[in-house]
Amino acid sequence: MSDPRPEFCFSDSPSMEDIRRLQSRFAAERDWNQFHQPRNLLLALVGEVGELAELFQWRGEVSEGLPDWTPSQKESLRHELSDVLIYLLELAEKCHVDLPRAVLTKMELNAKKYPVDRVQGSAKKYTEYGEEEQASSGGPQQGPG
Numbered sequence: 001m002s003d004p005r006p007e008f009c010f011s012d013s014p015s016m017e018d019i020r021r022l023q024s025r026f027a028a029e030r031d032w033n034q035f036h037q038p039r040n041l042l043l044a045l046v047g048e049v050g051e052l053a054e055l056f057q058w059r060g061e062v063s064e065g066l067p068d069w070t071p072s073q074k075e076s077l078r079h080e081l082s083d084v085l086i087y088l089l090e091l092a093e094k095c096h097v098d099l100p101r102a103v104l105t106k107m108e109l110n111a112k113k114y115p116v117d118r119v120q121g122s123a124k125k126y127t128e129y130g131e132e133e134q135a136s137s138g139g140p141q142q143g144p145g
């Protein structure tokens, strides 16, 4: 049975679950679940990431807030970011991944991997920290030969 709640009854900040539910209903109402299998959703997601990348293509670095972009370019950005999130949420659903919960778990792992006092102000990948400490402590170093 379809969800009895009206389609757009959210405050200014819909949750991930609200968006997932709307997209689920969008697909079901159109009999599109036959097309929305995980691999197809992944390809759709990648396509939308491509469209997002196209907006930034050849522009060089862009300042936070996109001060030089026109209103129409900013609207396109909102659309493409939304398409990416919509397909991502549906892909997670079709893979039976509880994405909000998985995200929190992953962020906990990230925080352990990158402790504040160890990585402060550095953008290095975590795999590089061990090498640096070994080098500064005179421990084993990799080199040619």
Ligand SMILES: Nc1ccn([C@H]2C[C@H](O)[C@@H](COP(=O)(O)OP(=O)(O)OP(=O)(O)O)O2)c(=O)n1
Binding pocket: 027, 032, 035, 051, 082, 083, 086, 087
């Ligand atoms: N089979 C489909 C087709 C569309 N959508 C939804 C999810 C996306 O948010 C959006 C994607 O629509 P389009 O494929 O028309 O892509 P764009 O909106 O990016 O249009 P364009 O490619 O013209 O920029 O619509 C969907 O769920 N399933």
